Amino acid sequence: MGIKTLVSSRRSVKDCPGTNSQDAGKADACAGCPNQQVCASGAAAAPDPDLAVVRERLASVKNKVLVLSGKGGVGKSTVSAMLGRALALDDSKEVGILDIDICGPSQPRVLGAAEEKVHSSGAGWSPVYVSDNLAVMSIGFLLNSADDAVIWRGPKKNGMIKQFLRDVDWGALDYLVVDTPPGTSDEHLSIVQYLSAAPPVAAVVVTTPQEVALLDVRKEITFCRKVNIPIIGLVENMTTFVCPKCKTKTAIFPATTGGGPQLAEDTGVPLLGQLPLDPRVAQACDEGTNILTQEPDAAVTQAYKDIANKIKEYCEAQSQEAT
Amino acid sequence: MGTPEPVLAGVGNTILVLSGKGGVGKSTAAVQLAATLRAKGHRVGVLDVDLCGPSIPRMLGVEGRDVLTTPEGKWVPVSVDEEERLKVLSVAFFLDSKNDAVIWRGPKKNAMIKQLLTSVVWNVDYLIIDTPPGTSDEHISVMENIRQAPVLGAVLVTTPQMVAVDDVTRELTFCRRTGISILGIIENMSGFVCPTCSECSNILASGGGEQLAEKAKVTFLGRIPIDPTLSRCTEEGLNYIDKFANSPICQIYHSIITKLTRQTDEEMEVEK
Numbered sequence: 200m201g202i203k204t205l206v207s208s209r210r211s212v213k214d215c216p217g218t219n220s221q222d223a224g225k226a227d228a229c230a231g232c233p234n235q236q237v238c239a240s241g242a243a244a245a246p247d248p249d250l251a252v253v254r255e256r257l258a259s260v261k262n263k264v265l266v267l268s269g270k271g272g273v274g275k276s277t278v279s280a281m282l283g284r285a286l287a288l289d290d291s292k293e294v295g296i297l298d299i300d301i302c303g304p305s306q307p308r309v310l311g312a313a314e315e316k317v318h319s320s321g322a323g324w325s326p327v328y329v330s331d332n333l334a335v336m337s338i339g340f341l342l343n344s345a346d347d348a349v350i351w352r353g354p355k356k357n358g359m360i361k362q363f364l365r366d367v368d369w370g371a372l373d374y375l376v377v378d379t380p381p382g383t384s385d386e387h388l389s390i391v392q393y394l395s396a397a398p399p400v401a402a403v404v405v406t407t408p409q410e411v412a413l414l415d416v417r418k419e420i421t422f423c424r425k426v427n428i429p430i431i432g433l434v435e436n437m438t439t440f441v442c443p444k445c446k447t448k449t450a451i452f453p454a455t456t457g458g459g460p461q462l463a464e465d466t467g468v469p470l471l472g473q474l475p476l477d478p479r480v481a482q483a484c485d486e487g488t489n490i491l492t493q494e495p496d497a498a499v500t501q502a503y504k505d506i507a508n509k510i511k512e513y514c515e516a517q518s519q520e521a522t
Numbered sequence: 523m524g525t526p527e528p529v530l531a532g533v534g535n536t537i538l539v540l541s542g543k544g545g546v547g548k549s550t551a552a553v554q555l556a557a558t559l560r561a562k563g564h565r566v567g568v569l570d571v572d573l574c575g576p577s578i579p580r581m582l583g584v585e586g587r588d589v590l591t592t593p594e595g596k597w598v599p600v601s602v603d604e605e606e607r608l609k610v611l612s613v614a615f616f617l618d619s620k621n622d623a624v625i626w627r628g629p630k631k632n633a634m635i636k637q638l639l640t641s642v643v644w645n646v647d648y649l650i651i652d653t654p655p656g657t658s659d660e661h662i663s664v665m666e667n668i669r670q671a672p673v674l675g676a677v678l679v680t681t682p683q684m685v686a687v688d689d690v691t692r693e694l695t696f697c698r699r700t701g702i703s704i705l706g707i708i709e710n711m712s713g714f715v716c717p718t719c720s721e722c723s724n725i726l727a728s729g730g731g732e733q734l735a736e737k738a739k740v741t742f743l744g745r746i747p748i749d750p751t752l753s754r755c756t757e758e759g760l761n762y763i764d765k766f767a768n769s770p771i772c773q774i775y776h777s778i779i780t781k782l783t784r785q786t787d788e789e790m791e792v793e794k
Contacts, residue, residue: 269623270575271655272545276685302656303542303689345688348695350657353628381544381655382574383625410757411549415575418623425625445719451750455757478725485684485727 250396253364256323257397259371260295262514265390265402265428269419270412271381273405274436274474276305277484279378282403283310284491285507287333292373295326297363298337299390300380301349301356307339311487316340323368336367353385360389374514381415383422391426399517401429403471403510407437408450408458420466431513432471434506435459440476451476472506475499527640530671533567534647537705537782538664538676542693543686544655546679547710547746549577550756552652555677557763558775559648559783560608567599567646570612571638571664572654573624573631579614583759589615597642611642628659635663648783655689657696665700674782675703677743680734681711683727687734694738705782706741707731714748743781744774 216222216229223229224239257263266279279296287294298306307313307327315327317340326334338349338359351359369375377394380386394400402423406416416433423430435458439448454461463470477499483490491500530536539552552568559566570578579585582602589611590598599609613624613634626634654660676697680690690707697704709731713722725748735742749771755762763772 270545272543272681302658303544303692305685305688308685308688346691346695348657348692348699350662350696350699352659352662353631356658383623384574384631385627385659388625388627407545409753411577411580414577414580414620417621418574421621421623422625425623440714440723440725442716442719442721443723444721445716447716447718449714449717449750451714451725451748451753453750453754453757455754476725478723478727481683481685481726 247392249361249365250393253361253393254397256365256367256369257375257394260369260375260397261373261518263375263377263394263397263400264431264510264514265377265379265394265400266405267379267387267402267419267423268381268405269383269415269417269422270406273407273412273416275381275405276300276309276378277480278403278405278434278436278474279376280306280309280484281491281503282507282510283333283335283374283376284489285503286374286376286511287330288491288504290332292332293371294333295369295372295375296333296335296378297367297375298335298339298378299360299363299386300378301338301351301359301386303380304337304339305484306335306337306378308487309484310335313339313487319366320368323366326367326369334369334372336363356385357389360386361393364393383418387422388426391428395427399514399521401431401513401517403431403434404468405434405436406459406462407452408435408454409452410456412452413456413458413462416462417466420468430468431510432469433459433463434471435473437476438473443478471509472502474502474506529639529667530644530649531640531642532644532646533649533671536649536651536668536671536673538651538653538673538702539679540653540661540676540693540697541655541679541686542657542689542691542696543680546681546686546690548655548679549581549652550752551677551679551708551710551746552650553578553581553756554752554763554771554775555779555782556608556648556650557761558772558779559650560603561763561767562776562779562783564647565607565645566609567644567649568608568610569638569642569649569651570610570614571635571651571660573613573626573634573660575654576612576614578610578612578652580759581756582608582610583761584610585614585759587615592643595641599642599644609644609646611638613638631659632663635660636667639664639667657692661696662700665702673702675705677705677782678707678740679710680707680731681726682709682724682730684730686726687730690731690734691738694734694740704738704740706743706778707735707738708743708778709745711748712745741781743778746771746774
């Protein structure tokens with residue numbers, strides 16, 4: 200690599216025109232980038248024939264909700280599962296959860312379906328039903344043992360995500376909640392690329408209060424804006440811990456720069472809710488049980504239901520606007 | 523056609539901090555391990571290969587600093603202290619604003635990681651490499667590139683609950699498949715002691731890390747409780763190991779470093 204690459208490293212990181220842009224491979228910032236030839240040849244921007252198949256498959260899914268963060272460990276999988284469960288409390292609704300965290304799939308455990316396997320038929324792959332109206336798909340169901348690691352580079356992960364979208368037979372769904380891994384990379388670009396072929400899709404962004412989390416979540420919000428995914432709102436998780444013995448409230452992850460509320464204000468994203476740190480949530484996730492029905496009076500249960508209601512209202516408003 | 527760039531030039535020994543699971547405290551642990559090595563008199567570097575979520579500069583209080591290049595075009599890591607015994611390199615330094623996102627697919631990430639591993643002037647005794655969660659491009663690229671360099675091995679960080687242990691189990695498989703030594707497991711966020719009544723709550727369950735270490739037959743390095751003071755230090759870029767040298771957590775990190783470096787110290791004695 201020449202000196203030109205190193206000196207211009209600040210520019211190439213920030214000024215990449217994007218692999219799908221007209222300037223891909225041709226902009227100044229492309230000089231020295233190892234992808235320059237691929238982008239300039241146009242191969243990176245060629246249309247994908249599977250997009251039409253995905254669009255058809257997802258035509259019967261009324262609303263797609265992407266749960267994103269940027270930061271790991273803020274509770275994306277927990278929030279995805281709880282939102283799925285909360286939306287499914289209305290048994291007139293059909294809900295699906297798609298887990299596209301290929302390296303760290305948590306949904307099978309969190310939803311109490313760790314031992315289940317996926318079956319395939321002429322109509323495609325059947326998702327696993329955790330209740331009459333709540334179905335889930337995850338690579339976790341395709342692994343032979345708990346020790347199996349999915350050590351895949353980006354292109355193979357993209358292929359799996361496309362397969363999930365193309366081949367899973369969800370049937371008619373009112374909501375498809377998509378749990379994502381942390382970051383702003385292959386999985387995120389791919390899911391947005393495929394779901395944009397089958398609107399409507401919108402995002403819920405999850406954070407915890409501390410600046411170290413907000414640093415990553417700001418980038419995720421930038422990502423959503425760059426790829427034109429509307430953001431329903433921001434959820435702040437693990438806001439405070441209430442001691443079960445003496446009820447003292449402690450901010451374990453201190454909001455040194457204003458936490459979720461400040462970020463919501465700074466970015467113009469609605470704050471959907473703030474979830475307390477309740478040890479029973481971690482326990483329920485480990486055991487695969489439904490805290491919403493087991494602890495109906497818990498503050499966190501009500502908070503999840505409120506957030507789910509706001510998402511329902513958003514989806515209903517969007518569909519009314521469309522008609 | 524030139525000779526290939528040397529990997530991790532100027533580094534005595536390297537320790538990777540891995541997890542599989544996000545948010546367990548890899549970056550926090552990487553920073554505390556580095557700060558403890560420095561407190562023990564070593565020169566330490568921290569390499570942040572989390573390209574999408576680079577946290578290390580903030581945690582070390584050097585956000586916004588510029589990375590200089592040598593006349594040969596190599597990057598000079600940012601020094602955290604005046605004596606230049608704690609240095610860091612992260613993609614965060616190459617972004618103009620906090621809102622800027624690195625939205626790259628695998629091949630571009632791989633190219634950046636190779637540069638971070640081959641084009642830096644370190645001059646340190648130990649390098650701690652902080653990784654993003656998962657077992658994907660960044661991890662495969664790091665492993666492929668560091669094969670010829672002196673690497674002590676990997677420290678795996680988990681939290682006690684099964685959802686984390688599941689992912690860390692997969693990371694152990696990754697280590698075994700790629701041939702990296704597993705130095706041990708740290709169980710982080712292991713219990714919270716209420717500051718008012720001293721009741722210990724296992725907010726994120728308990729015991730998972732130790733059980734995993736036993737099952738996988740790897741060293742259990744230590745259990746680190748939740749401490750809002752430590753969270754605050756990482757938030758504000760303050761050196762917890764120096765400021766709170768007598769705290770229980772600091773003692774735990776000292777004992778972890780002793781376990782990790784015992785082998786290197788013995789080898790250095792033999793060489794003398």
